[in-house]
Amino acid sequence: AQSVTQLGSHVSVSEGALVLLRCNYSSSVPPYLFWYVQYPNQGLQLLLKYTSAATLVKGINGFEAEFKKSETSFHLTKPSAHMSDAAEYFCAVRGNTGGFKTIFGAGTRLFVKA
Amino acid sequence: GAGVSQTPSNKVTEKGKYVELRCDPISGHTALYWYRQSLGQGPEFLIYFQGTGAADDSGLPNDRFFAVRPEGSVSTLKIQRTERGDSAVYLCASSFSSGSVADTQYFGPGTRLTVL
Numbered sequence: 195a196q197s198v199t200q201l202g203s204h205v206s207v208s209e210g211a212l213v214l215l216r217c218n219y220s221s222s223v224p225p226y227l228f229w230y231v232q233y234p235n236q237g238l239q240l241l242l243k244y245t246s247a248a249t250l251v252k253g254i255n256g257f258e259a260e261f262k263k264s265e266t267s268f269h270l271t272k273p274s275a276h277m278s279d280a281a282e283y284f285c286a287v288r289g290n291t292g293g294f295k296t297i298f299g300a301g302t303r304l305f306v307k308a
Numbered sequence: 309g310a311g312v313s314q315t316p317s318n319k320v321t322e323k324g325k326y327v328e329l330r331c332d333p334i335s336g337h338t339a340l341y342w343y344r345q346s347l348g349q350g351p352e353f354l355i356y357f358q359g360t361g362a363a364d365d366s367g368l369p370n371d372r373f374f375a376v377r378p379e380g381s382v383s384t385l386k387i388q389r390t391e392r393g394d395s396a397v398y399l400c401a402s403s404f405s406s407g408s409v410a411d412t413q414y415f416g417p418g419t420r421l422t423v424l
Contacts, residue, residue, distance in 0.1 A: 230415075
C-alpha cells in the first residue's frame, strides 16, 4: 500500500532563511509525487509534481523538490523564505497500484518569522 | 476561467439528518474527485469519477455516503444519517483526464460540514 510521511507537523523559519519540508513515501512501484500548498480559507494548490521525467523538479513560487529513490524521499525546498510562504504544505503520492487515488500526508504548517 | 466551485461553503446540521454537498468542476474536466479533510489531517480520498461513472469508490467510509455525477459535470456528495464524526471539510477536485495518473487536480475551496 502507498503511504506518505511528512516529518514535522510545524516548521518555523526566519524570513530569508532556507525552507526544508520533509516527505518520505512508501510505494511498491515508481510513484508520482506531488506537493500542494493550502493557504487559509483557500483550496489546495499544486506546487510541483514528479512524474519520472527529472529527479529535480521546479515548481511555482521558487519551490523545488528532489526525488531520491534510494532514500524514498521527496523533500521540498526554497532557498529564501518569504512571509507569504506561510501556509500548510501537503506531500502526496499516486501510483499505478492505486490508480487515480491520491494519498496525502498529514501536512506541515510553515511559519515565517520576520 | 472559473475554478472548481463548491456549495454551500458551510453547512451545519444535526445528528441524524441528511445532507447534500455540491461540486461544480472546471468546464471540460472529465475526472472529478471527492476528499474529506479532518482537522489537522491531510485530505482523505473518498471517490473518483471518470465521466458519469464512479471509477473508484473505495474511500467511501460506509454506506451512508454516496455520490453521483449524472451528466458528467456537477457532482453531489450525499450523506445519510449524519454523525458527529462526519464533521470535516469536504473537498472536490477536477482534472482534464488524459488517462495519466500524473494529471493535475484542481481543488475547490471546500464545504465545511459541522454535525451537532
